Amino acid sequence: MLVHLRSLRLPRRLCLLTSVAATLAGAAYLYWTATNLPASILPGYPGDGFFPKISLAVILVFGSLLLIREYLAPEPEPEPAQTAKNTDEDDDDNSSGPIEFDLVEASLILGLSLGYMYLLKPLGLEIATTLFMFALLFPRLLMPAPKAAAVALAGALVTMVLVYFAFVIGLNVPLPLKFLPVFLGEY
Numbered sequence: 001m002l003v004h005l006r007s008l009r010l011p012r013r014l015c016l017l018t019s020v021a022a023t024l025a026g027a028a029y030l031y032w033t034a035t036n037l038p039a040s041i042l043p044g045y046p047g048d049g050f051f052p053k054i055s056l057a058v059i060l061v062f063g064s065l066l067l068i069r070e071y072l073a074p075e076p077e078p079e080p081a082q083t084a085k086n087t088d089e090d091d092d093d094n095s096s097g098p099i100e101f102d103l104v105e106a107s108l109i110l111g112l113s114l115g116y117m118y119l120l121k122p123l124g125l126e127i128a129t130t131l132f133m134f135a136l137l138f139p140r141l142l143m144p145a146p147k148a149a150a151v152a153l154a155g156a157l158v159t160m161v162l163v164y165f166a167f168v169i170g171l172n173v174p175l176p177l178k179f180l181p182v183f184l185g186e187y
Helices: 002-006 012-035 050-072 088-093 103-140 145-170 180-184
Strands: 007-010 099-102
Touching: 007 012, 012 050, 012 099, 099 103, 103 145
Parallel strands: none
Antiparallel strands: 007 099
16 A cells, blocks of 8 residues: 555656646746846956856757657557566666656655755755765665665765865855865865
8 A cells, every 4th residue: 555655657748748848937937037137247248147048048949849849749559568578677668658756755855955955054065965965875776785885975975075176166156165175275
């Protein structure tokens, strides 16, 4: 009984149409918001809204093409019942059947994401990102627990260092740091 409550079987085409339509609506709103960003104070420079508008325009164009293609495509024929010789790998490649949506997994990821956003300021980028990535990676590694913990911790630390160098050092984004500036010399 709990297995039936844990996962949903949803029509693949309806999920695709719904998710693309929701993404297009969000991108359209963000594009409208980006048009209200201030113009550049320097003549000849595009201003703050230039790159967001380009990115969102690409999302809008390709999302619209995907929506039109999927909407105009004929409804796929329902397939006969799966035979016993099909493996799980064959089910993953099936692009016409229903998708399985794991409610527990989605709720866990949503909870971890909200916890990460909440803990980012008090714990700092370094600790919060490492904990978040460890919590995402550890249960998904198919190996014994001690080895999975070591690999997940290594992956979490690498992710945190990449985020630090990409955003704080490379893009000069002010993030809530606790100890890296002390050890690395206040970049």
